[in-house]
Amino acid sequence: MAPGHPYTLKWGIMATGGIAETFCKDLLCNPEARGVHDVRHEIVAVASSSAVKRAAEFLQKIDGAFDAKTYGSYPELVVDPDVDIVYVATPHSHHFQNAMLALEAGKHVLCEKAFTVNAAQARRLVETAKAKNLFLMEAVWTRYFPLSIKIRELIAAGEIGTVFRTIGDLSINVNADDAKALTFADGHRMVNRDLAGGATLDLGVYPLTWVFQTLYHLQPEQDKEAPTVMASSTKYATGADENTAIICSFPGHGTLGIASTTLRADTDPEKLFPAVRIQGSGGEIQVFFPTYRPLKYRVVKRNGEARTFDCPIPGDPARNGWGHGMFWEADECARCLRDGKLESATLPWRESIVIMETMEEALKQGGISYPGLITTDVYDPKSPLNTGNQ
Numbered sequence: 483m484a485p486g487h488p489y490t491l492k493w494g495i496m497a498t499g500g501i502a503e504t505f506c507k508d509l510l511c512n513p514e515a516r517g518v519h520d521v522r523h524e525i526v527a528v529a530s531s532s533a534v535k536r537a538a539e540f541l542q543k544i545d546g547a548f549d550a551k552t553y554g555s556y557p558e559l560v561v562d563p564d565v566d567i568v569y570v571a572t573p574h575s576h577h578f579q580n581a582m583l584a585l586e587a588g589k590h591v592l593c594e595k596a597f598t599v600n601a602a603q604a605r606r607l608v609e610t611a612k613a614k615n616l617f618l619m620e621a622v623w624t625r626y627f628p629l630s631i632k633i634r635e636l637i638a639a640g641e642i643g644t645v646f647r648t649i650g651d652l653s654i655n656v657n658a659d660d661a662k663a664l665t666f667a668d669g670h671r672m673v674n675r676d677l678a679g680g681a682t683l684d685l686g687v688y689p690l691t692w693v694f695q696t697l698y699h700l701q702p703e704q705d706k707e708a709p710t711v712m713a714s715s716t717k718y719a720t721g722a723d724e725n726t727a728i729i730c731s732f733p734g735h736g737t738l739g740i741a742s743t744t745l746r747a748d749t750d751p752e753k754l755f756p757a758v759r760i761q762g763s764g765g766e767i768q769v770f771f772p773t774y775r776p777l778k779y780r781v782v783k784r785n786g787e788a789r790t791f792d793c794p795i796p797g798d799p800a801r802n803g804w805g806h807g808m809f810w811e812a813d814e815c816a817r818c819l820r821d822g823k824l825e826s827a828t829l830p831w832r833e834s835i836v837i838m839e840t841m842e843e844a845l846k847q848g849g850i851s852y853p854g855l856i857t858t859d860v861y862d863p864k865s866p867l868n869t870g871n872q
């Protein structure tokens with residue numbers, strides 16, 4: 483990179499669904515619109531497992547990167563020599579096999595949340611990235627929000643004294659009219675066990691993110707303590723969890739985290755109450771819904787003094803004001819690669835693994851299980867999850 487020139491990261495996009503579209507629209511935003519001058523992004527290839535036509539249609543949807551190559555399969559994408567990093571945007575069920583496909587082809591990887599279906603798969607991804615000297619990161623975008631960075635700084639600076647407890651929720655009321663079924667069809671990734679559906683892996687990872695970034699991430703390195711986990715779930719008709727509560731206890735630090743998620747009620751129908759409360763001896767920090775894309779936090783001191791801070795997401799005027807907030811995690815990938823780092827200090831590999839251990843244990847205690855095809859930690863390039871027959 484020439485001095486003074488931004489480092490450019492060249493992306494290959496694996497899958498053309500909802501979040502791939504949102505993420506790519508963020509990649510297409512001018513970084514200067516968010517005050518970023520040191521890195522930039524280019525979408526050089528897009529792959530759909532269903533048809534090359536879908537990849538071409540995707541470029542129309544994102545309204546940009548019209549010169550990007552389009553592929554009708556994931557294996558073609560990962561061998562494209564122009565791709566630096568693959569963004570894995572498939573359902574949870576596919577993450578392990580798809581991320582392995584990319585790593586084995588020598589590509590760096592940003593993999594959507596939930597990272598994998600279980601901890602063994604997460605460990606295998608990390609081992610592979612390490613062995614091949616490749617960058618790997620779980621796409622928990624919330625951690626890279628300036629709001630999250632600020633809150634971690636406030637906690638570290640003692641703004642609310644000693645933190646003892648974090649309570650977080652991410653829930654959506656998707657009851658059908660009769661309140662028996664949910665509005666999702668049984669085959670939808672949110673509830674389909676074959677796609678690792680369920681509230682915990684899809685939504686629970688966000689309240690857990692708040693528990694982990696406030697109670698685990700900030701623990702001193704020499705005292706890192708994984709939580710003991712107590713959890714309970716209720717099951718939907720498909721066998722996926724629809725309602726889960728997880729208590730994370732860090733006894734060595736005297737802290738407790740409580741993360742909950744349900745598909746049967748909203749976190750806050752009136753958008754008045756905090757979705758996350760980080761509670762310390764000197765007060766608390768409240769974070770408001772959406773738990774995954776927060777725009778506002780409030781610091782409430784023990785004496786009742788309170789201040790609210792709005793944190794709007796900067797839009798790009800040249801893209802009709804678009805800006806969703808996923809660009810900050812993309813900037814992190816670019817900076818890590820520019821600086822020769824294989825993992826992000828904001829979400830280190832070890833932490834992603836401990837979070838997967840926590841969710842795996844919670845699901846086990848809740849009696850939730852997933853099929854062998856999507857839980858195996860044995861890589862198979864010919865798995866239908868890679869070849870698109872699943």
Ligand SMILES: NC(=O)C1=CN([C@@H]2O[C@H](COP(=O)(O)OP(=O)(O)OC[C@H]3O[C@@H](n4cnc5c(N)ncnc54)[C@H](OP(=O)(O)O)[C@@H]3O)[C@@H](O)[C@H]2O)C=CC1
Binds near residue numbers: 574
């Ligand atoms: N960070 C965030 O805010 C969000 C993250 N996510 C995460 O992103 C991932 C994808 O979610 P989302 O984009 O909403 O899902 P979608 O169903 O909209 O898209 C998933 C895409 O994966 C590909 N795919 C490959 N095999 C299958 C299969 N058997 N069934 C369904 N899709 C398949 C398809 O693309 P193709 O045909 O082109 O191969 C499909 O379009 C999930 O892991 C989810 O947790 C989701 C929403 C928000």
Ligand SMILES: O=C1OC[C@@H](O)[C@H](O)[C@H]1O
Binds near residue numbers: 684685774
């Ligand atoms: O990651 C996510 O955040 C937003 C939710 O609506 C979505 O289901 C989930 O996958």
